[in-house]
Amino acid sequence: MIKMSCVVLSRRVLDMPTEELGLPAYRKLDIEAWMPGRGKYGEISSASNCTDYQSRRLNIMYRDRQTRLKYAHTVNATACAVPRTLIAILEANQLQVNNNNYLCLYRAPSRGWGEWGELP
Secondary structure: OEEEOOEEEOEEEEEOOHHHOOOOOOEEEEEEEEEOOOOEEEEEEEEEEOOOHHHHHHOOEEEOOOOOEEEOOOEEEEOOOHHHHHHHHHHHOEEEEOOEEEEOOOOOHHHOOOOOOOOO
16 A cells, blocks of 8 residues: 555556657656546556666766766656546545435544544
């Protein structure tokens, strides 16, 4: 489970195969959250290690301890795909009572995880 501001999502991390990588990426990790409405996982975040591919094209360099110039390594990442993350939060945390849908968010850890309280 991943905790995002007191919301718990079922998730998985995928180490993507080379055929899924873009030209600059050496390695890519995707984070997917379970989306009950779709009945499958959907990507909510992604991070790629681009080594020095982009820095060579942009001429971004640094000096190492021996004062030699080297190309910096770069990382591309999506912190959070907001629409898909909202879908996962809303779908995974709904509770239906008397034909009404409620969004049930967890309380703060000091109150105990998973305590729902009373519904209106």
